[in-house]
Amino acid sequence: MADSEKDSQSSSTAPSNFIRNKIAEDLASNKHGGLVQTRFPPEPNGYLHIGHAKSICLNFSIAAQNNGSCNLRFDDTNPAKESQEFVDEIKNNIKWLGFDWSGKVRYSSNYFEHLYNFAMQLIENNLAYVCSLSPDQAREYRGSLTEPGTNSPDRDRSQAENIELFRRMRVGEFKDGSFSLRAKIDMASRNINMRDPVLYRIRHINHHQTGDKWCIYPTYDYTHCISDAIENVTHSLCTLEFEDHRPLYDWILQNLAIESLEKVSDLAGSIDNYVLPEQTEFAKLKLNYTMIGKRNLKEMIDTGVVKAWDDPRMPTLAGMRRRGFTAASIRNFCESVGVSRSESVVDMGMLEHSIREDLDKTAPRAMCVLNPLKLTIENVDADFVEKLSLQNHPKQESMGRREVPFTREVFIDRQDFEEKPPAGFKRLVLNGEVRLRGSYVIKCIEVIKDSAGEVIELVGSIDKDTLGKRPKGRKVKGVIHWVSASASIPVTVRLYDRLFNVENPDSKDIDDYRQCLNPNSLLTLENCRVEPSVIENGSSSFFQFEREGYFCVDEKDSRNNKMVFNRTITLRDSWSS
Ligand code: ATP
Ligand code: MG
Numbered sequence: 001m002a003d004s005e006k007d008s009q010s011s012s013t014a015p016s017n018f019i020r021n022k023i024a025e026d027l028a029s030n031k032h033g034g035l036v037q038t039r040f041p042p043e044p045n046g047y048l049h050i051g052h053a054k055s056i057c058l059n060f061s062i063a064a065q066n067n068g069s070c071n072l073r074f075d076d077t078n079p080a081k082e083s084q085e086f087v088d089e090i091k092n093n094i095k096w097l098g099f100d101w102s103g104k105v106r107y108s109s110n111y112f113e114h115l116y117n118f119a120m121q122l123i124e125n126n127l128a129y130v131c132s133l134s135p136d137q138a139r140e141y142r143g144s145l146t147e148p149g150t151n152s153p154d155r156d157r158s159q160a161e162n163i164e165l166f167r168r169m170r171v172g173e174f175k176d177g178s179f180s181l182r183a184k185i186d187m188a189s190r191n192i193n194m195r196d197p198v199l200y201r202i203r204h205i206n207h208h209q210t211g212d213k214w215c216i217y218p219t220y221d222y223t224h225c226i227s228d229a230i231e232n233v234t235h236s237l238c239t240l241e242f243e244d245h246r247p248l249y250d251w252i253l254q255n256l257a258i259e260s261l262e263k264v265s266d267l268a269g270s271i272d273n274y275v276l277p278e279q280t281e282f283a284k285l286k287l288n289y290t291m292i293g294k295r296n297l298k299e300m301i302d303t304g305v306v307k308a309w310d311d312p313r314m315p316t317l318a319g320m321r322r323r324g325f326t327a328a329s330i331r332n333f334c335e336s337v338g339v340s341r342s343e344s345v346v347d348m349g350m351l352e353h354s355i356r357e358d359l360d361k362t363a364p365r366a367m368c369v370l371n372p373l374k375l376t377i378e379n380v381d382a383d384f385v386e387k388l389s390l391q392n393h394p395k396q397e398s399m400g401r402r403e404v405p406f407t408r409e410v411f412i413d414r415q416d417f418e419e420k421p422p423a424g425f426k427r428l429v430l431n432g433e434v435r436l437r438g439s440y441v442i443k444c445i446e447v448i449k450d451s452a453g454e455v456i457e458l459v460g461s462i463d464k465d466t467l468g469k470r471p472k473g474r475k476v477k478g479v480i481h482w483v484s485a486s487a488s489i490p491v492t493v494r495l496y497d498r499l500f501n502v503e504n505p506d507s508k509d510i511d512d513y514r515q516c517l518n519p520n521s522l523l524t525l526e527n528c529r530v531e532p533s534v535i536e537n538g539s540s541s542f543f544q545f546e547r548e549g550y551f552c553v554d555e556k557d558s559r560n561n562k563m564v565f566n567r568t569i570t571l572r573d574s575w576s577s
Pocket of ligand 1: 052283293
């Protein structure tokens, strides 16, 4: 890994939070033998989103800061919704963010055999039973928040029978849903998760990792704690919705023979004091003006609201990357939102600020005219070409200079000319002057219109004594961007904006989030013109197009003969009033 990436895993300026403090205490008390082992456990049933980035940054950086390591483990117990495409994409995203997992990629499915044996152990200890209630019946028997549940009629099935039935479940003798394996805990528990939760269900489906080897699949709750134990995870960090599952996490591990866990663990035999992992919860990242749950994202794709998981309007890492977000900006954002136990909604402006801040420093400047209007300069010859030299970054000379050809015909943006200018208009008007950025001061002397009265061309003349110099005897306030008409290159530009125009599209007060889609979340402009250096230099794929915003090359849709640029973000926040 490159040094810069290493830094991202162990930024020494990371602010403290309750999890970092807890880990520091655990290290001080030698609770886990001085080890810090974390994991990031995505379910490969969709693309990663900005919420996952928070969890990734937390797990990987905490490990790195404490000389520990962080595993990548696919939580793949629900094959119906999972796929290899999602596995591959998740791995790419984590690397792109600048993190590297310890050792090989792990899968909960690697542990299916162990999980089966541990389930047998629970059965043998009279702590699990095979239940024949249908899913609907099981729901009825479960009770409610105010009423205790009812014992399953199969709760007292003999141990021998349970062993036999569970074995037969495994070999495929029963139909989906006909039996389940349940933990025998307490149907009257105030915590519904403890009312004899299901440990295994029958599903005759192919699995992306194990093929058709299994037709029973363990549940998330049963699998997660054991997988953590096998990997010697010391701190199992998850989001708050799992707080009520923590008693089950602990129950399962505490009811398995510790020697049997140690025997199958990664560090088997190499540690003196095997300690069970511990779950700690933190608040999920929530962001306004978007929806980030995978279920919502999938629905937006399925119903055509967006094009795909990597649509640049999506809060997925793939979408944000395509939109032009840098990994550093996402890491900085995750660091700055902090980690706590109280739920709050982060303002989208904060995410946008982090990308602006990064690109302001790193993006080379260039000129791109989004809505070209021809301006002919009558006092230079038809074949006139002057190669102007412009600095790539106003504050960083080290970013070098580029050549920008100036010719008799240039394009300016339609919006930079007004026939009837509003008060305070500082751009071009008939008989008025502006500076063409990095070039001369120009005066507009004629406006040409078509038969419908539309302005189709301007004629002007330059003051030849104003290149790099102030005009004599007068002040010219406005500066506009431009490109050479003959040397510029046509490109497509996509102007992206927030997907929703309300803060909380997911709110209960809104019947259908489709009613609050921002109609301007994507505006495609086909006839834009960039200065040639943007295409010809090939040294950068992202730019600040002066006065327009930050843009990046759309790697997927660009062709040699027509590049596509995505607007990452405007120059200023246009949303906060
Ligand atoms: P979603 O609700 O989008 O489906 P999930 O939690 O089901 O998310 P997983 O793949 O199971 O998705 O999550 C992997 C890890 O990422 C988990 O540890 C989960 O707690 C964490 N995570 C998911 N969403 C967020 C979020 N918004 N903020 C912080 N961490 C999150
Ligand atoms: Mg999930």
